[in-house]
Amino acid sequence: MFKDNLMMLRKMRGMTQEELAEKMDVSRQTLSKYETGESLPDVEKSRLIAEVLDVTLDELVNYEGGETRLPFPPKGKHAFGMVKVGEKGQIVIPAKARKIFDIKPGDVLMVLGDEERGIALLKEQDFMAMVQAMRHMETQNCAIRCAEDCNM
Known part of the structure; x- marks a missing residue:
């Protein structure tokens, strides 16, 4: 989930791995490992990633997007999923x-x-x-x- 969210958000923001890595003060290779799931950043780096990508830490780590894999909504906006209307x-x-x-x-x-x-x-x-x-x-x-x- 984290690796998919990280990659999707980076691309949505039009950033290269190099650009995001520079803002986080890590190497491009380190960022690549985060995106492939080979390694995970510590909490402080995760918080920084969320800040740079303008999402909450919870969204960065836990956002699932539902069955349709909806894109991240803008900050302050929410996609809570689907509900069924009863009789x-x-x-x-x-x-x-x-x-x-x-x-x-x-x-x-x-x-x-x-x-x-x-x-x-x-x-x-x-x-x-x-x-x-x-x-x-x-x-x-x-x-x-x-x-x-x-x-x-």
């Missing part, structure tokens, strides 16, 4: 997604949809905060327009 439309949110987004039993989620881009789930409090922010902006814009009208 009544229910889905199980993957454990990693629940952990990252702090979703707990009993939380209320808002389901939003865009026919071209898909479905989004937001925690109720995050959705309501967005609505309040939009209302606040609307009120400010209205006040600005009123002030401009009065000065005419």
